[in-house]
Amino acid sequence: MPTRPPTTFSASDQRSRMVLDQIEKERAAADAKTARLKALRLAKEAEEKAAAAQQPAPAKPRRKRIT
Numbered sequence: 001m002p003t004r005p006p007t008t009f010s011a012s013d014q015r016s017r018m019v020l021d022q023i024e025k026e027r028a029a030a031d032a033k034t035a036r037l038k039a040l041r042l043a044k045e046a047e048e049k050a051a052a053a054q055q056p057a058p059a060k061p062r063r064k065r066i067t
Contacts, residue, residue: 009017
């Protein structure tokens with residue numbers, strides 16, 4: 001007769017599962033925050049690049065002649 005897995009878990013197994021679930025939720029939240037911040041940074045960099053393209057290039061200063 002095959003043995004069946006226990007249907008009830010010990011208190012330590014339940015705590016371990018809860019801790020692992022909490023860690024997974026925190027990891028997912030951190031990943032979402034990182035993705036949001038990366039999107040904001042990329043948008044800001046694109047905006048700054050577009051603004052820089054609008055500006056004329058600064059003129060180089062002329063070298064002084066030594067006589």
